[in-house]
Amino acid sequence: MRFRHRRTAAAAALAAVAVFGLPACSAVLGEEESLVDAASMTVGVKTDQPGLGLDDGDGGITGFDVDVALYIADKLGVPADDVEFTGVTSAEREEKLISGEVDMVVATYSITPVRKTQVTFGGPYYVAKQDVLVRAEDTDIRGVRDLEGRSVCQGEGSYSAVRITEGLGIDVQKTEAPSYSACIDSLREGDVDAVSTDNLILAGFLAEDPSAFRFVNNPFTDEKYGVGLPYGDVRACEAVNKAISEMYQDGTAQEFLETWFGETDLQVVTSVPQFEGCV
Incomplete structure (x- = not known):
């Protein structure tokens, strides 16, 4: 489901257009639909990967990717109660983003040149x-x-x-x-x-x-795990990168990694990843 938007200044301007007959382009010049304006969102995650995204059997999905998605959503102003998670496989991530079935994908989604022709990536949130x-x-x-x-x-x-x-x-x-x-x-x-x-x-x-x-x-x-976003949503990409930086700087990323992988012998990385850029 495509995200519901907050009523922004752009929306108010569009209302004025309807009343006064002003040219729409002049009223909302530079304003484009973006996930940063969302009041709710649907996030695609894996449901069969322990520690990352796993169906818990009670209708929920848990894991590192889920925690990262909730952290990012909160920083974008969308509370956890307004975030809906849905399962995606590796093969259908682009399709569900392009169709608008999901608004964001956090699903061990490696950033590649080919994928960047169809998807805008925030991050990576982990390498x-x-x-x-x-x-x-x-x-x-x-x-x-x-x-x-x-x-x-x-x-x-x-x-x-x-x-x-x-x-x-x-x-x-x-x-x-x-x-x-x-x-x-x-x-x-x-x-x-x-x-x-x-x-x-x-x-x-x-x-x-x-x-x-x-x-x-x-x-x-x-393998650079990116946050998949609708193609061309640069505003959301920049906001996601800011959220990821804060997640590492405030110690939350390390906490998430220790929670899900602390009992393995995996050497996790707890420094801010180098971002790919949004354009």
Whole structure:
């Protein structure tokens, strides 16, 4: 659902246009629809990634991404009661933003040049690193080079395995599943040899079942998690970046990271990320 707007000076000017017949463009010159004017918003998050965005079974969604989204919304003037969360998969994030089904996406959404042609990104709000998760008993895989000739699962709409094959020139058997939770199930059943994606995602799954899996903990790329916004909404992007800066400076980001990943051996980053820019 597209966000509801507050009554702003621009709205008042439009009312005056209706009454007095003034040219609309002169009354609201420079004013464009933006998420910063929202009274409520719908946010797309993952629902199957422990520690990041997970359906809690009682109709709610919890995790680091959810906490970050609520913090940003509050800084934009939208209280938690007026934020609606809805599940999105990796493959449908752009589609739901473009269609207006969601107003913002906070869903382990890596910023890439291709995606930036369709989406305006705030942030990143965290810079994760791609790593590898294997079964606990598999001690042969110590780094990404050890995946040569092995089967690696990636979630639909993700580029994780492609970064290994095309980015690093390592020949792996790429398998795609509807989601990373499905990849983890395949790994558990022995249908694939490894799951490779962002270390925050892997750490969340590992925390749920530490006896079944082993975190290789040998990262090889940077994954910049962006806040997906409607294309061209520069005002919202700038406001989101300001909120992210405050989240790190006031210690909230560190608190969120410790809450969701403190019991894993993941080395989290607690400094303000370098922003991509809004134009």
